Amino acid sequence: MAALDSAPDALLAQRAADGDEVAFAVIMRRHGPYLKAFATRLLRSNSDADDVVQEAFIQAWRRLPDLQDPAALRAWLTTMVSRKTTDRIRSRKQSDPLEDIEIPDLAGDPEDHALGSDKMRALARVLDTLPRDQRQIWLLREVAGHSYTEIAERLDMPVPTIRGRLARARAHVLDGMSEWR
Amino acid sequence: MAVTMNENITDGLPEDDIGGSGYTLDDLSAYLDAGRTPYDPVIEHNAECRSVLASLEQVGRWSRELLAGEAETAPVEAAGAGWMDGVLGAIAREVRSGRDIAYPGPDLRTTLSxxxxxxxxxxxxxxxxxxxxxVGRSRIDGPLDAPGEPVTVTVTISVRFGYALQDASDAVRTSIAETLARHTPLAIAAIDVVVDDIRDSGDEELGPLASRVADAGGDAR
Structure with missing residues (x-):
């Protein structure tokens, strides 16, 4: 239905809460790519990111009837994805303690070429060189907008650690982006 | 390397003391995340602190732009298709059926609902x-297990900019009343239509008002 494709988030969320699967498919098409990009940057894995986004959407379908502010749909979905993602990060750490050691992640980004500007490519590279924890904290704060307390709970770290690592991540990004500012 | 180009930020990273304020980057970062409250005159009156805060906000904004850009350039198929079908398959098994509404009938052994x-x-x-x-949400208020008991239906609608709200909601009320009378056993006491959104005419489509204006403009010339 063409009209639904351009319908506002709030309306789609209400319809989906009422059981309209077509509206929910529009929501997935509209927000899926962003959530996937977010999860991919957090997890550095395409297939894990797919899984997480999928799980998050299934949970979103169940919880939509409780969504208080349907206009804030993207923020709400982002929170779902970051919960699912951090669950995965925690279970990775438990199953493989080596994951806890901060090793630089995958070098280069497969989607680099698709990014619009040199500035965005530079930022993508800078984020890629952040230690894992710092990158995750950065994304949870700057993209998902979570509080220090939420991030601390999700990543199982004390609040002062979050605060310190976020500041270090910011120093690193400011440094790496100095010629663009 | 660009590292040495911007002395106030990059050289040795401003870990210790920014602009003689006595605050570290760690402090400014936390101050920013607290929404710059409670207002700290030492920070807010220090040009270097303000510039660091502005830079922090800027790179934060860029990182959201980065993801939005990645989302835009990601082919919909690659992001969708497989996992979307998976989700739709999963949610189809969790249909929101709600309450059953029975049709009144003489036969007590079989019920149709x-x-x-x-x-x-x-x-x-x-x-x-x-x-x-x-249509956005709809709600049926009243006893559904007692056939013939009057119920009230509330429907929220979004109307495209340029359409008359009164006409639109009257038309919605009338046609929903007809449909429910024809296809359901509900005894409708009232249908309340709430317009809770007026949406833009959209990018590609012109609303009737816009096309009327365009026509009128054409006639005038």
């Missing part, structure tokens, strides 16, 4: 037929 979810679906399909209208 329609679910609340199916009624909502009828309401959406009917309301969407009205030009410029999209």
């Amino acid at each position: 329609i679910t609340e979810g199916a009624v909502r679906s009828l309401i959406r399909a009917t309301g969407d037929e009205v030009p410029g209208v999209l």
Whole structure:
């Protein structure tokens, strides 16, 4: 239905809460790519990111009837994805303690070429060189907008650690982006 | 390397003391995340601190732009298809059927009923037929287990900019009343239509008002 494709988030969320699967498919098409990009940057894995986004959407379908502010749909979905993602990060750490050691992640980004500007490519590279924890904290704060307390709970770290690592991540990004500012 | 180009930020990273304020980057970062409250005059009156705060906000904004850019350039198929089908398959098993609404009938051994979810679906399909209208939520208030007991239906709608709200909601009320009378056992006491959104005419489509204005402009010339 063409009209639904351009319908506002709030309306789609209400319809989906009422059981309209077509509206929910529009929501997935509209927000899926962003959530996937977010999860991919957090997890550095395409297939894990797919899984997480999928799980998050299934949970979103169940919880939509409780969504208080349907206009804030993207923020709400982002929170779902970051919960699912951090669950995965925690279970990775438990199953493989080596994951806890901060090793630089995958070098280069497969989607680099698709990014619009040199500035965005530079930022993508800078984020890629952040230690894992710092990158995750950065994304949870700057993209998902979570509080220090939420991030601390999700990543199982004390609040002062979050605060310190976020500041270090910011120093690193400011440094790496100095010629663009 | 660009590292040495911007002395106030990059050289040795401003870990210790920014602009003689006595605050570290760690402090400024936390101050920013606290929404710059409570207001700290030492920070806010220090040019270097303000510049660091502005830079922090800027790179934060860029990182959101980065993801939005990645989302835009990601082919919809690559992001969708596989996992979307998976999700749709999973949610199809979790249909929101709601309460059962029984049809009154003489035969006590068999009952025919329609679910609340199916009624909502009828309401959406009917309301969407009205030009410029999209149905949002619908609610049925009243006892559904007692056939013939009057119920009230509340429907929220979004109307496209340029359509008359009164006409649109009247048309929605009338056609939903007809549909429910024909296809459900509900005894409708009232249908309340709430317009809770007026949406833009959209990028590609012009609303009737816009096209009328365009026509009028054409006639005048």
